Every structure is written in C-alpha cells, then in structure tokens.
Amino acid sequence: MKNIVVFTLLFPFLMFSQNFSGEDFIYLKRHEHIDIKLNKGNFDITKSFSEQGKFLTANKLYFANESIGFDGFSAIEDIKAYTYLPEENKKIEVDYIETKRAFDNGIFYSDQESKTFTFPAVKAGAEIHLEYKEIVKDPRFLGLFRFGTFVPTESTKLSIEFPKNVSIGYIDFNTQDYPINFKEEIKGNNKTYTWTVNNMKGFQGEAQSESVLYYLPHIILYIKNYEDNGKTNNILNDVNDLYQWYSTLVDSIDENNLEKVHAVAKDITKSISSKREKAEAIFNWVQDNITYVAFEDGLGGFIPRSASSVCDKRYGDCKDMANLLYEMLNHVGIESYRTWIGTRDRPYSYWEVPTPIVDNHMINTVIIENDTIFLDATDSYVPFGMPSAFTQTKEALLGIDKDSFKVIKVPVQDMDKSVSEIHSIITLEDDLVKVDETRSLTGYEKVDFISDYTYKKGDKTEEEYLNTTLAIGNNKTNYINITKTNFDNKNTPLVLKYNLNIDSYAKSVANKTFINLDIDRTLSQSKIDIEDRKFSKKIDHKFKKKFVTTFKIPEGYRSIDIPEELVYDNEKFGFKISYSKEGNVITQHKLIYVNTLSVDNSEFETWNDFIQSLTRAYKKSITIERI
C-alpha cells in the first residue's frame, strides 16, 4: 500500500517535468467560476476568472501582454493583476489598464473592445496573477470554456453555481483523451458543477488543419430552463428555443420601403420564365452588386438590416445579403428561407448545441421543384447551385415561419463538380520547352482561382502571378498570350489559355535529351510530417484534375522508351498516369482526384503513400535520341 502512495505522489511530478520542460511560459492555474442568480425571471450572471502564469525562461516575455475582450453583451469588472517575483518575494501591481479597439481585416465595424495591460517586471521565474469578473448580460451567452490553451496549464478548473430550479446543459468536445474530473454538489438552494483537470498540455495550431475547435478540449454550457411556481420557462432547452429567439430577432427586421427591392427583383427576372433561372438571376445580381462589409454591433450583429437600405447602400454582411435574397426571391414567387449556419470552423450540431455559438453565418435557401439550393452571396464567385465551400457538411437552420424551422445538412459537393482540365501541347526547340496550354476550371476550382486572382495577386503582373501560383515547369517559366474567359460567377467553366517557354527544363547530354512531361506537379509538396503532425488535415473541397499532355518528338529524334502506366487507387484519393505513342507524338493522360474533405490522423500513412507514389510517378522522364 505504501508504495502505491509514493507512486501517486511522484506521478504528477513526473508528468510535470515531462510536459513542461522546454516550455517558456506555462499557466500554473486557469480557473473560471460562473455564478448564476435568478431574480424574478431575470438572470444575474457573473464569471470570475483567476489565472496564474509563470515564465520559465525570458524568451516569451510577450506573454506579459494581457488583453481581455468584451462587447455589447458583456462587461469586465474588478481587474486585479500583479507580477510576483518569488526570488525577491516581491509583488508589483499592474497600475495601468487601457480600453482598446482593434481594426479587424474581416469585420469593418465591431463593438468588440478589450481591456489591455502589461504585467510589469517580468523575467525568467516571474509569476503573473490575474483576477477579474465578466458580467454576462444575456443568459443565452454563457460561452465556452477551453480546458487547454496555447501553453500547458498545471491546474484547470471550471465551476458553475446556480439555483436548483435552474437547469444547466453542457456538452464537451475532444475531452476523451484527458482525465477531466466532474463533480456535482448541492449546497442549500444551489447546485454546483465542477470540472477539473491537471497538467493539460499546450495546443498550438498547425497549417492546413481544421480549426482549433476540432481538437481543443472544451465545453459549452447553456441555460436550458428554470422552474417558477411549477411552470418551466425555457431559455435554450433545445434548438426550438434557439429558433424562437432567432424568430423574435427576425420580427424586428425593418421591412419599410420594400417596393424598391421588389422592383429590382421584378426587373431582373422580367424576361425569365423558369423559377430556377429567376433564382439564379437574383442570386447573381446580389453577388455582383452587393459588396461584403461586416458589422458586429450588439444585437445588430444578429438582426439583418432592412433589405431596402442594403439595396440602396449596395453593401452588407452575410445576414443582410441573406435577407435581401429572401425579400427578392419570395417576391418573384420563389420559395426562399432565411438560413442560419455555422461554417466548417464550428464543429457543432444544432441538435447538440442549442446556443448561438453553433453558428456564425447566414445564407439563404431556396426550394425549387423539390430541389434544395443553398445561396451564399458573400462568396461573390460561387456558381448558382453550389453552396459556399466553407459551409459543406454543415447543418443549415431554415426559418420556415414564425414557429417552425427545418434543419438540413449542406451536402458535400461531388469531386466531379470541381474539375480542372488541363490540355498541354509540348514541343521542343533546341533545348527550350514550349507549351501551348488550356486550363478549364469548374466549381470550386474556378471559385478559388478567381478569388485568389482578385484578392491575392497584389502588385504582381499576371505573368508573375501565374508563375508563382501555378508553378508549371520551373520558376523561370515565361508566360505569354494569357487570356481568361468566363472570369465570372456563372456555371460555365473558366478558360485560361497561355503559351509557355520553359528554360533550363529539358536536359541534353551528348545525343540524348531528357524531358519530363509532368510540368504541373500538383500535390507534390503535400506530404504530411507524421512524426510531428498532431491534427487532421483539412481539405477545402473535393476535386479532380485531368491532364492530357502531348509531346511532339522533334524532327531528327526518336524516343527511346516511354514510362509505364502508374495507378494509385483509393476511395478518398488517387491518381492514374498512362502514356501512349502514336507516330511522333507521345500522349500522357493523368488523373488526380481528392474525394474527401479531411484526412484523419489514422489515414496519414495512406495519404503519404499516395503522395510518395505520385512524386515517384512525377519522376518519370522521356528520353529522346538524335537519329
């Protein structure tokens, strides 16, 4: 028995030294206590935070910069903060706190503010202590608690104390691998739930990974209901209550002066008879004419602005565009609904998480001849009929009427909808490789190309931009005669044409010349570093790339051999490359497909196998010899 005690005493110490050596900064403590009081049907909600951090080295003293955010739904009070220097047993108070705003790239105006300050006198060994309160002004915004954060935490605790007649719901995510303790206590008229966990590791994001909410252990709390004189009053008992609330917000949409909006809708569709085409025309009009400008301002962040003002001002955010579409579409007789949705960054379901945290976006849904079509006009280039890529797989909450709603899953778009077809004719003049290439892009392949071209090209010339993004041949590839057709949001493929001169690509030694027909090496850099990689790999959309490459053997040469067919076939990803020769023309057919939106950790080996096979296939050159 004695041995076991010693062991358990030692164990945390060992865990500590294992976990936190090599760290620069850790949290000794991150505690949050939520106190809920109910007073004649009104909630008083206060969150009390108590945190302690420690600098193990002087490398990341920037952790001394603290910023506590709040907005129209919350207030920050009673900040007490100081630095403690254990060696000198000295306490130095934070004596200056500023209220600040920041400009966000994505949101033009936001009521988000922060209390910012810097802990004084931090150095290796220093501890920082912070306590403050957050007043939660609306009972629907209890928020979420993260059991882990950027750096490791020794002691993590969340507790919530509430009157017995209140029912609290909670749901945790990604906690299965961590020994989180849960305790329920009843004291007098109050109940307390407490979650504790020790020695939680740090969580840092990775490139091309799902959002942090997919792997960070966290919990969402919400008030389900409370009982009052035998009557149950729901707050957010389930998705019905969430919808009821959304419904009251919709009621307050300003519906004045809709005539103008209706007139525009009529005008756009006057010469069209089919419903589908009418819907498409209206959707394209909103995509083309309303610029995305986002506002987040208290409840204003939840209530769409009037369709007529959005139409006049020609700008709006997601909910403004969704509501404008709603007014226009219904006016011309198309069944259309305002639709709430969470983007792929939020891994939640309305059925599990009946709180406003579940969604962060609004779109419009139309139903035409039993066909459900999701319309997201914030994506200026997505073609009618396809949802925005970042809403695939997500539940859409359609507001049917004041009391009823429907939850429908946005389907993943088939890989055959997003196809790049690349036709290349390669010739060789001395050692210069010349290519005549046509790329035809559909679906998300088209959407991505146009958005990147519009917003990421910067000051680069078209030639340089294509060279650095398409990465065909090598970075000395020279682009000429570039043309783009159907550079729009329509369902017709975007066609990109150009001629290429690729210097230093073919290699000649003695009477032989070697040329590799894989001038486009899609995915060759996508190997996953399995040893260090922690989280699943995110893929924005399913796609296919089909290549047909022909190579004309120059006069006076003959080809020695052509590579064999290579195939990698898997349900989720694969390729097939084959070569054929007819007369003096060698043709390469190449198909690459990715038929999944995510590569899980368990699939990393297979994925790497696929990439390795592909890069090996890319290595196959053609040899021609002077006759």
Place this chain on the structure above:
Amino acid sequence: MIKNSILVVVFLITTNSFAQFYKTYDWKETPEIHQLSKEEQKEPSVGILKKHVVEYAKSMFGDLLKVYETDHTITRVNNDKGIAKHNTVYIPMYEVINVLDIKARTINAEGKVTVLNKDNIKEVKNVDEYGDFKIFAIEGVEKNSEIEVLYTVEKEYDMHGQQNIQGEYPIREAQFLFITGDANAQIKAYRTESKFESVTINNTIGKLLTIKNIPAMVEEEYSTPDANKIAVAYQCFPKEQNITQEMFWSNVVNNVGPQFFPEEPITVVTDDLPNVTSGKTNLSVFEKANLLDDYIKTNFTIVKNNNAELSDVNYILKNKSASTFGILKAYAQYLKALDIKYEIVITANRYLKKFDPDFFNPNQLQEFLIYLPTEEKYIATDRLEYRVGEAPFNILGNYGLYITDSLEYYFSKIVQTDPNFSSINRVMDITFDEELQSATLKQSQEYTGHWSATSRAILNFYPEQSIKEYEDYLTGSGIEDKVVESYEALNTELLQLEYNKPFKTSSTITSESLLEEVGDSYLFQIGKVIGTQSELYQETKRVNPIEMQYPNQYDYTITIHIPKGYTAEGLEELNIDKSYKSVKGNKLCKFESSYKVEGNKVIITIQEFYKSNEYDLNRYEEFREVINAASDFNKTAILLKAIE
C-alpha cells in the same frame, strides 16, 4: 434686437477677415462620371482627383495659429478589388479638435448618385496605437462607379506635418495646397519633378503643387515602396518667429539629449550591476555592453500604450516596463554605471521613411539606437532578437541623428561596419544508395550576422508551426519528398558572448525525387540541393530603387560521390559566372559556381555575395542576372550514366 445685430456684425467680420479655404471650397453640385483610357480601365481603381489642403489660419483672437485640413478625393473603381480597396474610409482623429464636415457620394455608371447618410459614420476609440477614428462604408458603390469623399477637420496647431501624395493606384491629378498667409512656412516635396506655384486664395497666400498622371506605387522585390512615395513635408510657425532647420534639430537634441545622458546613475542601477555582469570583472567594453543588452532584454518589457509613466526613469526601473523611448533611459543609466561611452541615434525604418537631415520633420524620428563609438557597434534597444552588433536591417542605409554625450549632434548614414557580418557557409556531402533510388545529403551549415539573429529569433520566440517551417528551410527547402534523418542546431541562444558567433546546424536528409530514372541512367537534380531560389521577374519597368535587406555572402562546397559503375556527365552547366561590377571594376555582387572532378568525386564550389544593400536602379538588369543566377543553378541536373 441690439444684441442680435452685434452678433451679426461680429459674424460678418470674422467671415471677411478669416474666410478659411474650406468654407468656400465644395464639390461640384452634380458629379459626373469621367472617361477612362483603355489603360485606366484595366486598373482596379484610378484616382481621378486626390486633393489635400492644409491651411494655417490665425484664430479669431490673437495670433494663435489654427490648422484646417481638407481632403477631397474622386476615385473610380473598376472591379471587386478596386471596390474593396476604396469602399471603406478611415479618418484618423489624431490631433483633431473638430470635424467640420464629412461627406461622401457615389455616382454609378448609369449616373445614379447615392449620398452618404451621415448617421452611418461610426466613431472608433483608441484603436491599437493609432488613436481614434471616424469610419464609414461608402454607399451605392458598384463596379465602374466613382467614389467622392470630401472632409475638413480642424486640428491642434502643430508646426510640422507631412502628407503622402502617391497611392497604390494610379492618380490622374493630385494637388497639395498649402495656405499659410503671412506666417513663416516651408514646404518640401519628395520624389517629384513638379514644382510649387504661388497662389492667392481668398486673399491669402498659398502654394500649390499639382502633379498629373502619377503611376501607382507598386510592391517590388528588394524595394521600400512605402518610403518611396511622392510626398510633402512642411513647417509653419508664426511670422515673428524665424526658425531654421538647425534650430529645430538643436531643439530636439537639447530637449531629448539630457534625458539620455545622466550625470550620475541612480543607486538602484549601480546596486544592480552584479546582476548584469554576473559578478565578472575585467570585461571588455563589448562584453559589458553585450551582457547589458541581454540583461535589459530579458528583464525589461517594452510596452506600447498611452501610459506617460513609461518614459519616467524611476517608474521604468521599478516596473521594468518602458516605452520604446523610455527604454533608452534604462540603457543610459546602466551604460553610465558601466562606464561605457555611447551616443544616441534617432532615425527611421527605411521601409517606411527615408530620413532627411536637411528638412526637420518629427515624423521621421521613429526609431532609436544606441551607438558605441569605441566598438563601432549598435544596440537595437527595442529588437529582442539582436544583441550588440550591426544596426537592424530595416534601419541600415537610412540617415540618423547622432547625439553625443556632450549634447552635440551630427548626421550620418547608418552603415554596416563589418562588411562580412552576414554569411552562410555550407558544406554538403552527397551519396547514393546502391539501387540509385535515393540520395543522402549530409550537410553542415554556419550562419552569421542578420542570418543568425533571424534564426535564433525564430527558434526562441516563434510558435511550433513557424519553427517547423524554419527547420524545413534549414534542412533544404523545395525537396518535396525529403526525409529528415537527423537535424541538430547549435548556438541557438540569443546571448553569445563571442562577437558574431555563428548559428550552426548539421543535418542529414534523404530524397528520392532528386533522382530521375532515364533508361539505365539517372538524372540527378543537383541544383535543388541548394534550396528554392527566388527568381526576379520584370515584365514591367522597374519602379523602385534596389534595396536589399542587408549585404551578405554565401559559400557552398558540395561534394558528390559518384556511385560505382557510373560516370557523371553534363557537368558544364554547373559553371556559372555572373557579376555586377563597380565603376572601378570591383565586383559588388556576384554568383560564381564551378566544379572539379577528383577521382569518383565531383566537387562544386559556389560563392555568391552582395557587398552592398543598395544598387543602381539603372543597372537593374545586371543585378537581376546575379540574383537569377542562383535560380539558374537551382535548375541544373547532371547525368549519372551507366558505364557500358
């Protein structure tokens, strides 16, 4: 009745004698859409008019000067990118006392005019380090619309000001109107041939600069576009004062200087010295300064907020927190206590502003350095990754105001004193497995100067993902299928007591993709082992002067062990020799590679260097050839041919 008439009279007098420009200036009653040329139609946006007016006017009572600034722009937006760039407006409220008017309107291609609803102007307080703003989104914008914004603010009197004239988009006509009446005023325009003309506006004297057809300032490699824009700087002070540039500079030196050169250090500082030097004695000046630099950077924090106490030396020493300005006082105290001779340098980030010693403009006093004249080295007080050495690269090449301990001053270009400060040395050994399926690259590298500062900064300060990406770079970038068999970094700590001690790595990687099968022989992509090299493109005429980050040099030795049964062919293309010579014939930058065969070994030597960080814009093509030579080498391959 009598009262009223007095009011009217007073009002009349004021309008007559102080008819400020903004009161009589307005936009056209009805806007009209402008015709664009074919070239202009291709641009995301085009500035039709960009007019800025600064008026120094006497206030109603006495001679105190007031400042009014009017900004008027008409901008055509042709596509989504143009709309996104111009459809939100941020008006800084820095020094603004009154917003006199803000208005905006849009005219679309069909001639429909939408006027901004002023209720939609939002106020945003205390944004980051920039202060307050008025912001609004332009209403009624569509593709091919013109956006017109006109506003006037009254500002606190400030003797100095500056304004950028050029934009990131082409501008048909830009005007800067400077109205100063009989006050003393000076104005200087930068990077334009256009001249000011004298004008009389409402009986007041002013100067007008008009520039037509200004090209867009573009981002280019090896350039400082933000600092290269056409701009003006100005000064205006009451007519009875006559202030020369020398007086302005002396004023700064006399105000700021004494704070940086204490007569005696404060006792807490002298008491703290053993913590700085760890009790060591007989330290050289460099060692003392270096230890001090490290001590401050690991015990003090630079804070960016509005707390005035962050410049107070006692507060700084107690709270170990300081502003970027205040931290110099902490350094000064310790330098004095350590008996190290130093000077204070005030300058600017060359990527944002070119420091002009001939025209005083407080806006160029942004960055501080400490110069150690005996060592000819700098302390970059607010740059955590640097220890005593050369000036940070974003300052290198700019002029600076140097203040000595006797409170004298001089200007000097901030140059690198050690020409070989930054270098990369690589030794690489390449072998192949028996089946010639994969190549093994064993590599040891040494990084000095700015290279080592950057490397250490990333490894010490950055999050995991960035460290991972950097390690990928260090072990050979662009080798897509590489497997890192081993990797080790040495001398990673920021504090190195030895001057410019190299940061070292040794690594072994394997790769299959470097070898391509061609019949019974193999193509070995030797060029790829030096990592991805940037290629300088230039389809359009180069705009910006050439400024590299810093002078640096690369020395590589690559040994390839040719496998048994094979010979190496196609080696000729490994010989590359490109250079850019000074007028006297010295090579200022070059890329040279050559090979020799010794038994079964091919030994490649590469030397690439850039002796200066500035090159002549007129010789851009020569510079480009040197830069691209490395990229040429990157494409080379040799044939491992089976011996028949």
